[in-house]
Amino acid sequence: MKLKNQDGQIAKLIELETQRQKETLQMIASENHSSPAVREALGSLLTDKYAEGYPGKRYYGGNEFIDKVENLCIDRAKKLFKVEHVNVQPHSGSPANMAVYLSLCTPGDTIMGMALDMGGHLTHGAKYSFSGKLFKSVQYHVDEKTYLVNYDEVEKLAKEHKPKLMWVGFSAYPRILDWKRLGDIADSVGAYLAADIAHIAGLVAGGVHPSPVPYVHIITTTTHKTLRGPRGGMIMVTKKGIQKDSELPRKIDKTIFPGIQGGPHENAIAAIAICLKEASLPAFKKYAKQILLNAKALAKALQEYGFNIMSGGTENHLLLIDLRNKNITGIDAQNLLEASGISTNRNSIPYDPAGPFKPSGLRVGTPAITTRGMKEKEMKMIASWIDEVVANPKAAKKIAQEVKKLCKKFPLPK
Ligand code: DSN
Numbered sequence: 001m002k003l004k005n006q007d008g009q010i011a012k013l014i015e016l017e018t019q020r021q022k023e024t025l026q027m028i029a030s031e032n033h034s035s036p037a038v039r040e041a042l043g044s045l046l047t048d049k050y051a052e053g054y055p056g057k058r059y060y061g062g063n064e065f066i067d068k069v070e071n072l073c074i075d076r077a078k079k080l081f082k083v084e085h086v087n088v089q090p091h092s093g094s095p096a097n098m099a100v101y102l103s104l105c106t107p108g109d110t111i112m113g114m115a116l117d118m119g120g121h122l123t124h125g126a127k128y129s130f131s132g133k134l135f136k137s138v139q140y141h142v143d144e145k146t147y148l149v150n151y152d153e154v155e156k157l158a159k160e161h162k163p164k165l166m167w168v169g170f171s172a173y174p175r176i177l178d179w180k181r182l183g184d185i186a187d188s189v190g191a192y193l194a195a196d197i198a199h200i201a202g203l204v205a206g207g208v209h210p211s212p213v214p215y216v217h218i219i220t221t222t223t224h225k226t227l228r229g230p231r232g233g234m235i236m237v238t239k240k241g242i243q244k245d246s247e248l249p250r251k252i253d254k255t256i257f258p259g260i261q262g263g264p265h266e267n268a269i270a271a272i273a274i275c276l277k278e279a280s281l282p283a284f285k286k287y288a289k290q291i292l293l294n295a296k297a298l299a300k301a302l303q304e305y306g307f308n309i310m311s312g313g314t315e316n317h318l319l320l321i322d323l324r325n326k327n328i329t330g331i332d333a334q335n336l337l338e339a340s341g342i343s344t345n346r347n348s349i350p351y352d353p354a355g356p357f358k359p360s361g362l363r364v365g366t367p368a369i370t371t372r373g374m375k376e377k378e379m380k381m382i383a384s385w386i387d388e389v390v391a392n393p394k395a396a397k398k399i400a401q402e403v404k405k406l407c408k409k410f411p412l413p414k
Contacts, residue, residue: 022412023404024341025382029318029365030171030199031343032228033372035278035413038271042230046267052257066266073273080205080280082213083236085249088272089256089264090233093198093222097123097167098130099235099260100194100218103251105164107134112163112191114149115139117348117356119173119320121196138163142173142350147311149173151181158189168216169196172347172363174295174314176210183215183240192244194218200316202226202367205279206288209316217241217248226291226317226367229275232268287370291317294366297376301383310349310361318365322349326390330359337362339396340389341403342382372410381406 004011026033046066052059055067055074070088077086090096105111111131113124118141122129125137138161143150158166168182179195186193195212201221203209212219219236223229235256237248245251257264278284295314302321303309310320323333330346337344348354349361369378385399 023407024343024400025403025407026368027342027344027364027366027382029345029363029367030222030225031365032202032225032367033412034224034228034230034271034275037274037278038228038230041271041274042267044267044270046270047265049266050263051266052263054253054257069266069270069273070264073269073276076273076276076280077234077236080276081219081236082211083219083238084242085237085252087235087249087252087256088232088269089261090220090235091261091265091268092231092233093121093196093220094123094129094233095256095260096220096222096233096235097121097194097196099252099255100220101131101135101165102259103248103255104192105135108136109165110136110138110161110163111165111167112138112140112154112157112161113167114170114173115141117352118142118350119170120167121169121171121198124167124169124196136161144351147350148175149177151178151185154182155185155188158185158191162189163191166191166193167196168193168212169198169220171199172318172320174309174311174316174318174320176315177212179210179212179215183212186216192217192241194220196220198222199225199318202228202279202284203288203291203316205276206285208285208288208292213238214240217244218252223272223275226288227275227279228367228371230268230271232265232272234272290375291366291370293376294370294374294379295319297379298364298366298383301380302386305383305387307387317367318363320347320349321362321364322360323362323390324360328390329354330361333362333390336389336393336396337386340385340399341407342385342399369410371413372407374406374410378406378410 050060051066055071073088074086114120116126123131126132140154166186193216195216204211223232299309299319308322334346347361347363348359354360388395
């Protein structure tokens with residue numbers, strides 16, 4: 001039976017959300033528009049199948065084809081990211097990171113990660129997360145003037161605290177990390193080094209951002225941000241990781257199942273396999289490059305309007321805007337932009353005097369609007385709308401109409 005006949009309420013809400021996505025600009029840096037093929041796999045009968053265990057060793061029958069799907073997904077991930085072992089079962093990024101902790105550490109062990117308000121992720125040791133509650137968390141920061149990771153501080157803290165596990169990666173940091181230096185620091189204290197590339201996985205896969213592979217032991221990622229797949233997660237073990245600990249693949253797999261998860265979402269795994277195939281094609285390289293060009297163009301145009309772009313620009317898909325000189329808070333800017341058809345999120349800026357509830361910053365990203373085919377010219381238009389509405393909130397309605405017109409010219413992937 002058609003959804004709208006069976007459950008009109010949910011059908012209507014899906015229709016409204018679809019319309020919202022079509023008619024407005026999705027500029028939340030962690031969002032994207034997946035392909036119809038990815039969504040077809042997600043909505044397939046694979047969602048009905050139980051497959052606890054791993055290919056060839058399941059705790060349920062009937063997994064002949066499911067095994068092939070999961071193996072294809074694993075093989076494609078290994079090839080695309082050039083790693084030795086991949087677990088494609090984590091339901092998303094946080095369980096992937098949790099599995100890394102529980103594979104390598106016991107509660108009370110010392111871990112290190114970038115502080116949340118510096119651009120790090122909750123699961124990198126923030127006190128509100130399991131990672132900051134179960135482990136002795138040492139947090140590193142960005143430099144107060146350059147807003148770049150303070151590598152000297154990372155080194156000092158690592159030497160002082162000798163963490164068992166170090167995290168590198170971020171949710172709101174606009175620059176390329178020095179993977180080599182971080183790898184050297186971890187090696188110098190004998191720590192496991194895990195790179196969380198959730199935000200930049202598509203840029204790494206597309207060859208437009210340095211890969212951490214040679215320098216880290218483990219890589220975790222989500223699959224729905226720049227990689228443009230379904231919601232999901234992966235844990236990868238590098239050659240360097242196997243050299244440090246040949247048991248790493250087994251430890252990770254055992255922690256995901258039966259450690260913290262039950263049945264994998266094989267419909268999502270099929271959809272991840274599809275996005276990995278898409279990400280291996282030449283068109284994806286072009287896409288990844290355009291994400292960066294668009295982010296740079298947007299940063300430059302906003303700077304010309306007097307916006308303060310943290311760290312002076314961007315080397316990836318996101319920008320962090322310090323709004324203090326515009327006399328508007330992050331939440332007010334987020335709401336005004338939403339009324340203008342531009343979806344973004346408020347964000348703390350490093351050393352934010354305003355605190356996490358009413359932060360001074362806004363995080364803006366280009367992955368989704370680049371998927372629609374927008375280029376530098378459109379970035380200039382978007383910057384002008386951001387400037388206009390921040391200066392004159394009454395312009396929101398008019399801008400929303402202009403955004404709608406632009407969106408019509410750049411439809412979602414069909
Ligand atoms: N929630 C993601 C983001 O928006 O960056 C990180 O998990």
